[in-house]
Amino acid sequence: MALVFTRTLWNYRGFIIGNVKREFQSKYRNSLLGAAWNVLNPLAMIIVYTVIFSQVMKAKLPGVDDAFAYSIYLCSGVLTWGFFSEIVSRGQNVFLEQANLIKKVSFPRVCLPITVVLNALLNFGIVFGLFTVFLLVTNEFPGLAFISLLPVLIVLIIFSIGLGITLGILNVFFRDVGHFFGIVLQFWFWLTPIVYSVSILPTSLQKYIHLNPLFGVITSFQTILVKHEQPDWQSLLPALTVGVLLCLIGMRLFRKYSGEMVDEL
Known part of the structure; x- marks a missing residue:
């Protein structure tokens, strides 16, 4: 199945790349700042949280005295969360948004979620590239540990696309x-250690935070970029396991109800 899936994507690579290019261009058409909005939106969010938590509430990372530590910790979490939420949010609506294309053109529908992932990767790459420049300028670059971000990112993509496809199919039949x-995403954000360290929470609550599949992914990014260390690879197993299961469930639902989906759109 994986071989057929890969071959299908390769055969339709032109269609996928064309969609990515078209969406990126249309997103910033008639916009004076263009792709700069990719940077300004997360930057504004980071500035607000940094000012509120580090200046107003005097938040600091336990055991870390580095002046840039909290800002890097915050950026790591916010940018990673933004990448996840973009894939899932776009994924759950991709079949509805592309209803006209699905009805008029014959192509493997699985190309649409892949387009969502590639668009999110492009946006993430632009913002994270500038963040990396900031790390270099401030002498906070993590060195060889930076390479460890790649497998963590792959786990995040698997989890995000699995959840996005499953929600996308369900959303066609149940718009609620x-x-x-x-609403779940809003609660999920605050139940993930992005603007706070899990160590400041009562011990009784920490065990519940660890049940969050994104806990291991977000903390891995933060460990690499703040502490310049290898992450705890075992902490990624929940996200990887749930992500693979969601991918299998999503593809099963897709194969079973792909015909009915066209009628519902």
Whole structure:
């Protein structure tokens, strides 16, 4: 199945790349700042959280005295979360948004979620590239540990696309899924150690935070970029396991209901 899936994507690579290019260009058409909005939106969010938590609430990372530590910790979490939420949010609506294309053109529908991932990767690459420049300028670059970000990112993509495809299919038949998950994302953000360290929470709550599949992914990014260390690879197993299961469930639902989806769109 994996071989057929890979061959299909390769045969339709032109269609996928064309979609990515078209979406990126249309997103910033008639915009004076263009792709700069990719940077300004997360930057504004980071500045607000940094000012509120580090200046107003005097938040600091336990055991870390580095002046840039909290800002890097915050950027690591916010940018990683932004990448995840973009894939899932776009994934749950991709079949609805592309309803006209699905009805008029014959192509493997699985190309659409892949387009979502590539667009999110492009946006993430632009912002994270500038963040990397910041790390270099401030002498906070993690060195060889930086390479460890790649497997962590792959785990995040697997989890995100698995959840996005599953929600996307369900959202075609039950439109409340999209609205409900928007609320879930808001709670999920604050249940993930992005603007705070899990160590400041009561011990009784910490064990529940660890059940969050994104806990290991977010903390791995933060460990690499803040502490310049290899992450705890075992902490990625929940996200990887759940992600693979969601991918299998999503593809099964897709094969079973792909015909009915066209009628529902």
